Amino acid sequence: MxxxxxxxxxxxxxxxxxxxxxxxxxxxxxxxxxxxxxxxxxxxxxxxxxxxxxxxxxxxxxxxxxxxxxxxxxxxxxxxxxxxxxxxxxxxxxxxxxxxxxxxxxxxxxxxxxxxxxxxxxxxxxxxxxxxxxxxxxxxxxxxxxxxxxxxxxxxxxxxxxxxxxxxxxxxxxxxxxxxxxxxxxxxxxxxxxxxxxxxxxxxxxxxxRHDGNITKTKFDLLQAHTIATKIKYDIHFEFDSVINGNILKQLKQLNPNLGLIKKGYYKYKKRKLFYYLLINKPFLIKSFIKLRLI
Structure with missing residues (x-):
């Protein structure tokens, strides 16, 4: 050969x-x-x-x-x-x-x-x-x-x-x-x-x-946001909206400070949840909604 x-x-x-x-x-x-x-x-x-x-x-x-x-x-x-x-x-x-x-x-x-x-x-x-x-x-x-x-x-x-x-x-x-x-x-x-x-x-x-030392929470949060952004970018037929919106909800509950990285892509995503998009744009509201158990 x-x-x-x-x-x-x-x-x-x-x-x-x-x-x-x-x-x-x-x-x-x-x-x-x-x-x-x-x-x-x-x-x-x-x-x-x-x-x-x-x-x-x-x-x-x-x-x-x-x-x-x-x-x-x-x-x-x-x-x-x-x-x-x-x-x-x-x-x-x-x-x-x-x-x-x-x-x-x-x-x-x-x-x-x-x-x-x-x-x-x-x-x-x-x-x-x-x-x-x-x-x-x-x-x-x-x-x-x-x-x-x-x-x-x-x-x-x-x-x-x-x-x-x-x-x-x-x-x-x-x-x-x-x-x-x-x-x-x-x-x-x-x-x-x-x-x-x-x-x-x-x-x-x-x-x-596999190096010693765990990944920092700061880096982990950043990677989570980039992962969601990548999913949105390539879900061009909106087949995985439940996965993507579920990922976003989880990161909102965890107060991920990097969700602004997905703002532009999520705005163009036809199956976005408007409530989640509101919270991404106004993150100061997230803690209040968590306390009220609205998310």
Missing amino acids: ENPLVTIVVVSYNHSKYIKENLDSIKKQSYPNIELIIGDDASLDNSVEVFESWLQANQYSAITNFHKKNTGLATTLNECIGLANGKYIKLIAADDFFHFDYIKNCVALFETTNADLIYTKAYGVDENSKILNEDFFGSPEFKNNKELRALLYNGNFISGAAFIVRKSVYNKIGYYQRDVLLEDYDLVLKMLNSGLVIKYLPQSLLYYR
């Missing part, structure tokens, strides 16, 4: 501690035809030096894109994707690493199906690479894109850490937007709206790093 070129893009921001393990896992891939691109977004640690040292010590060729000034993840990803020559592109953060058969098994499925994106299970590992579980993101079963889309509106389980795409996907639907916080979720929903095909490979083929 022909072995088409696969581009692996490694992106780093202050990941120097994990870079060697990541690059070692790329070098050990059982698949023979890999192009490596390395991007660093002006790390404050010695990530660039670690990259350069490993490449020299291993005599491994790579295209490098090292920023002197921090520009954000989307810009770094887009630049690296623009440099890619592979038929398939795999993006990976430098603190995660591969099972040795990740590329081989994914390419085999690509070459025998019409998949535009393939995602796998992922091991969850701690900071010392100890395996915590074998399916970190959870992987519900689905029969087709319609079922998959319904599942994704109830919660995202397709992480960019575990998926690989045809390069043609970016030509069809565009690159990552700088103002999108949940770039993986945005990409997947955009693909489904465009009729592109997503396949699941039920094997744990990647190691996803």
Whole structure:
């Protein structure tokens, strides 16, 4: 079987501690035809030096894109994707690493199906690479894109850490937007709206790093608001209004201060609830309505 070129893009921001393990896992891939691109977004640690040292010590060729000034993840990803020559592109953060058969098994499925994106299970590992579980993101079963889309509106389980795409996907639907916080979720929903095909490979083929420390409530609230905004953006036929309005009600009750982020999109959403929209516009009323048990 022909072995088409696969581009692996490694992106780093202050990941120097994990870079060697990541690059070692790329070098050990059982698949023979890999192009490596390395991007660093002006790390404050010695990530660039670690990259350069490993490449020299291993005599491994790579295209490098090292920023002197921090520009954000989307810009770094887009630049690296623009440099890619592979038929398939795999993006990976430098603190995660591969099972040795990740590329081989994914390419085999690509070459025998019409998949535009393939995602796998992922091991969850701690900071010392100890395996915590074998399916970190959870992987519900689905029969087709319609079922998959319904599942994704109830919660995202397709992480960019575990998926690989045809390069043609970016030509069809565009690159990552700088103002999108949940770039993986945005990409997947955009693909489904465009009729592109997503396949699941039920094997744990990647190691996803779970760092110590819980997510702060401030960041969690922000992510919840962005998640709702993404759902509204892609629910163009208003199939999931009950889910979206239910999400908004829950965040109103929890006094999420970031719901203003959905104001513009929710105003245009034909199945919005006017009462919820009023409260999003006048958040000082929310506590009173909670006390009166009106929400």
